[in-house]
Amino acid sequence: MDTRIDHSVALAALVGQVSGEPAMGPHLVNEAMIVHWVEAMGDANPVYVDDAGAREVGLEGIIAPPTMLQAWVMVGLRATLERESARASGSAKSGEESANDTMMRLLDEEGFTSVVATNCEQDYDRPLVLGEQVAVQLTIEAISDVKTTGLGTGRFATTRYDFYVIPPSTERSGSAIAAEVASAERIGTMRFRILKFAPAPRSAPKPPRPLPSVTQDNAFFWEGLKDGELRIQRCTSCGTLRHTPLPGCGECQSLDWDWIVSAGAGEIYSHVTVHYPQVPSFDYPLPIGLIELDEGTRIVANLDMNPDDVKIGMRVQASIVAFDDELSLPVFAPVTA
Amino acid sequence: MSSHRFAGEVAIVGIGATEFSKASGRSELRLATEAVKAAIADAGITPDQVGGMVTYSSETNPDVDIARALGIGDLTFFSRIHYGGGAACATVQQAALAVDAGVADYVVCYRAFNERSGNRFGAGVQGRAPIANAEMAHLGSYMPVGLLTPASWVAMAAQRYMHVTGTTSADLANIAIADRKHAATNPKAWFYEQPITLEDHQASRWIVEPLRLLDCCQETDGAQAIVVTSLERARDLPNAPAVIRAAAQGSGKGQDMMTSYYRDDLCGLPEMAVVGEQLWGTSGLGPADMDAAILYDHFSPYVLYQLEELGFCGKGEAKDFIKDGRIEHGGALPLNLHGGQLGEAYLHGMNGIAEGVRQVRGTAVNQVEGLDRIVVTAGTGVPTSGLVLSSDA
Ligand SMILES: [Zn+2]
Numbered sequence: 001m002d003t004r005i006d007h008s009v010a011l012a013a014l015v016g017q018v019s020g021e022p023a024m025g026p027h028l029v030n031e032a033m034i035v036h037w038v039e040a041m042g043d044a045n046p047v048y049v050d051d052a053g054a055r056e057v058g059l060e061g062i063i064a065p066p067t068m069l070q071a072w073v074m075v076g077l078r079a080t081l082e083r084e085s086a087r088a089s090g091s092a093k094s095g096e097e098s099a100n101d102t103m104m105r106l107l108d109e110e111g112f113t114s115v116v117a118t119n120c121e122q123d124y125d126r127p128l129v130l131g132e133q134v135a136v137q138l139t140i141e142a143i144s145d146v147k148t149t150g151l152g153t154g155r156f157a158t159t160r161y162d163f164y165v166i167p168p169s170t171e172r173s174g175s176a177i178a179a180e181v182a183s184a185e186r187i188g189t190m191r192f193r194i195l196k197f198a199p200a201p202r203s204a205p206k207p208p209r210p211l212p213s214v215t216q217d218n219a220f221f222w223e224g225l226k227d228g229e230l231r232i233q234r235c236t237s238c239g240t241l242r243h244t245p246l247p248g249c250g251e252c253q254s255l256d257w258d259w260i261v262s263a264g265a266g267e268i269y270s271h272v273t274v275h276y277p278q279v280p281s282f283d284y285p286l287p288i289g290l291i292e293l294d295e296g297t298r299i300v301a302n303l304d305m306n307p308d309d310v311k312i313g314m315r316v317q318a319s320i321v322a323f324d325d326e327l328s329l330p331v332f333a334p335v336t337a
Numbered sequence: 338m339s340s341h342r343f344a345g346e347v348a349i350v351g352i353g354a355t356e357f358s359k360a361s362g363r364s365e366l367r368l369a370t371e372a373v374k375a376a377i378a379d380a381g382i383t384p385d386q387v388g389g390m391v392t393y394s395s396e397t398n399p400d401v402d403i404a405r406a407l408g409i410g411d412l413t414f415f416s417r418i419h420y421g422g423g424a425a426c427a428t429v430q431q432a433a434l435a436v437d438a439g440v441a442d443y444v445v446c447y448r449a450f451n452e453r454s455g456n457r458f459g460a461g462v463q464g465r466a467p468i469a470n471a472e473m474a475h476l477g478s479y480m481p482v483g484l485l486t487p488a489s490w491v492a493m494a495a496q497r498y499m500h501v502t503g504t505t506s507a508d509l510a511n512i513a514i515a516d517r518k519h520a521a522t523n524p525k526a527w528f529y530e531q532p533i534t535l536e537d538h539q540a541s542r543w544i545v546e547p548l549r550l551l552d553c554c555q556e557t558d559g560a561q562a563i564v565v566t567s568l569e570r571a572r573d574l575p576n577a578p579a580v581i582r583a584a585a586q587g588s589g590k591g592q593d594m595m596t597s598y599y600r601d602d603l604c605g606l607p608e609m610a611v612v613g614e615q616l617w618g619t620s621g622l623g624p625a626d627m628d629a630a631i632l633y634d635h636f637s638p639y640v641l642y643q644l645e646e647l648g649f650c651g652k653g654e655a656k657d658f659i660k661d662g663r664i665e666h667g668g669a670l671p672l673n674l675h676g677g678q679l680g681e682a683y684l685h686g687m688n689g690i691a692e693g694v695r696q697v698r699g700t701a702v703n704q705v706e707g708l709d710r711i712v713v714t715a716g717t718g719v720p721t722s723g724l725v726l727s728s729d730a
Contacts, residue, residue: 210485213467213477243599244478270497270603273546274489277460282483285543290493290598298599300493302482307546312500327481 007106011143011155014106019138019159020098021174022181025072028168029064029132037068063127069163069188070122072134099140100159107196110146112154119193126187133168135181136161141191154197161190208324209281218245220259225328228320231259232297243297264318264330266293273307291316291332304333341583343437344619348571348578349429349726351380351564352691357527357682360454361558369398369449370406372560376445377407380564381575387564388441389414391431393424393685398449414441420594422633422716423608425686426724430584432565442566448687449560457556458487475593488553488636490595491718492545495638497603499547502653504641506547510538511659512637512672513551513679518665520676523702527555528680552637554678561687563694568729579697579726582710583619587611588720595718604653606639609646609714612723617648620725622710624648627725629696629705630670631689631713634677639717647712647723666703674703686715693726 027033031049038048046053047063054062064072083101097105128134144156164184166177214222221244224231233245237254248255274286287307292298301318303310318330353375355361355368377384387409390400394417404412414435418424425448432444452458467477484490498504517533520526533551541550571578589607591600600607617623624647632643641655649670650658658664664672675681675692682688693713695701709730715722 208465209483210480211466212481213469213473215469215471215474217471218474218478244475270493270500270598272484272489272492272496273543274483274486275543275545277486279483279485285546286483288482288484288489288493290497290603300479300482300484300596300598312497323481329481 005110007110008145010106011103014099014103014140015143017099017140019100019140022135022137022164022177023073023075024166024172024177025134025136026075027072029072029128029130029134031062031130033071034062034064034068037065037071041065041067061129063129066124066127066188067122068128069124070136070161070190072128073136073163098138100138103140103143103157104196107155107157110155111198112196114152114154114197114199116151116195116197117192118156118195120190122188122190124188125185128165128187131168132165134187135164135166135177135184137164137181149195149197151195152197152200154195156193156195158191158193161192162186163188163190204280207281209327211327217247221245224259224261225320225330226322228328230262230264230299230318230320230330232262232293232295233257233259241295241297243299260295262293262295262318264293264320264332265335266291266316266318266332268292268303268310268312268314268316269298270312271303271310273310289316289332291318299330302329302331304331309334341585341615341619343433343581344583345580346568347433347436347565347581348568348729349563349581349690349694350566350571350574350576350578351376351378351382352562352694353377353379354525354561354684354688354691355449355559357525357557357559357684357688358453359527359556359558361451365449365451365455365560366398366402366406368451368558368560369396369447369562370403372449372562373403373445373447374407376447376562376564379576380443380566382443382564384408385410387443387445388412389432389435389444391416391418391428391444391446393417393421393428393448394419395421395424395685396448396450398447403447412441414444420716420719420721422635422685423719423721425633425690425715425722426584426713427586427715427722428687429563429565429581429690429724430586430722432563433581433584436565436567442570444565445562446565446687447560447562448685450685451558452683453556453558455558459553459556460486476596479596484596486545487595487718488548489545491636491639492548493596493598494603494718495636496547498638498642501602501604502656504638504656506549507535507539508656508659509552509637509641510535511664512634512640513538515659515665515671516634516673516677516680519671519674519703520680523676523681525702526676526681527557528676548636548638551679554635554683557682557684559682559684559688561684561691563687563690572729577698578729579694580729582622582725582727583616584722584724585612585615585619586720586722587615592720594720597718604642606642606646606717606721608719608721609643609717609723612714612721613647616712616723616725622725627670627710627712628708629674629711630672631674631677631693631711632672633686633689633714633717633721634673634679635683635716637679640672643714643717647714666705671703671705674701674705689713690724693724697726697728
């Protein structure tokens, strides 16, 4: 049963609504911000920084880069975070909630709590020049039906930003700005499209592989693998190799031993392909080999090859693979001639 | 040539089992209690006469619980045997030894589990970190690789055997076809009236290549119990005794639990040769004297190995030996006449012993006419055991 909250009707009602009162940029169009911008953008066009250069191409002086359009009305990170926080906690009073805030809240309530910007298009009516005061007015332009995307299910929302130049002033109420904007010259627009979505549930992470039973007799083998070595136990009395590890030598009864480090080369003595049961720690079909090492013992190990290609007698070479911090294993692949 | 003193002096006199199902609906202890009760009744004795109890170390039902539940009195002998299904015939051997030694007069052997509805062996060994001890250290070394199940452990040896001997998957099918043919006429069998063809076998899905679903035994809920006493006492009881001509355990060179992968070759089960040598040496009988055989069949390939190790055919010849109906009812060496563990039920080999007893008594559903001697084996790939049973002639 789909119990998802559906705000389709309320959202549709928001489309076309102006979002709150217009906002005025905190700074007039100024040379310092332009210099930082072109520096960061790597834009060497003299018309943004050199009055003489600007006049040479017929301008009346320095102009602001058109792509700075939104930069002139940005309020800064702290203020943005405070507003986002108020919206998320629901502490913004309804009277203070703009259409854009309402839209975001409704989308959150629908479960579309994640956001990603998908498109940003700007249109410029004319360039901005030094000393101009920019104001912006937001309008909800479009909210899509629920769509399923690669990121998850959600809605696309497009907000249109209309930018105006109004007479400079340090103190102005929201309604006063609105009054100015009503009769102001529009100098550009921006359409900003986002996807608000519920992240697709990730498939459960693969659980780690089972660990071996490590005892004082076999710890050297498992520790060796963690150090990237395939160690094979050797009787120091008669030199017989043995695997899996044991405390004594069946050939000469000596309890003294050390190990050699195998070169990891050998051939497939036998093999299986596991199809069932399928344990989540592994990928199936799962080829496993019994490898006869050139040094003379056998070892059971995973095979890095197509199960159908595995043949008894095939030459293989081990690599030591760390599956996680606690487990490293030799994995054998065919030797290509 | 070995000669065990108890051989020929002891007998199986009672058998009892529950139904064999996929969901018993009752506790394993209840199943064990029912089977032991039935076996005691079949033997024609009373619970207070039972002086010994033997089971597997993998059994979850304590002998003393069953004893209390059934009014079994003082126990003077109780023991458990290791290595899974390898314990089957060894329970009877231990009972025989105790009886022959005068330690107990009547000994009950039993095995009970909800192996299908409860803890499934086929689900594989699971969990991140096994216990750190020597018993887990060996088998535990295969867990990180994903070799987790009995089928996978057997398949690794079988692939080599098939490569060396030229045995094919279609050859293995002969084991499953014979088992299912016998189960088809055994009302107690899970696969009663469900024989299979070669095509069915070849179409069944891979479990672990080279083993298909129909190469693998069932998973079963159920219980089986067996009563052992001296032949002398047996002669006064209602059922014809199944005389224990030989009973033996065996572990071979390079022995591991299920994964003896470091032996000179993987085409034999040296532990079964150790068992066979004792069985034939003690009984004075040989493969040619057997009228039928119950060979442990958790996975089909190891039946071929056993035929070779017990001397029914030469090394590498089993694939031809099992052709043309030789191992089916009416053939020269009918195998697993109850349907085996592929067809009747997987009771860790104990149901096979019961079938051996029925064949000797002459009461089996797929009775071999005039049967006098039968060999029964226990779990393979592990230290194992075997029996030769005969009539009291
Ligand atoms: Zn040595």
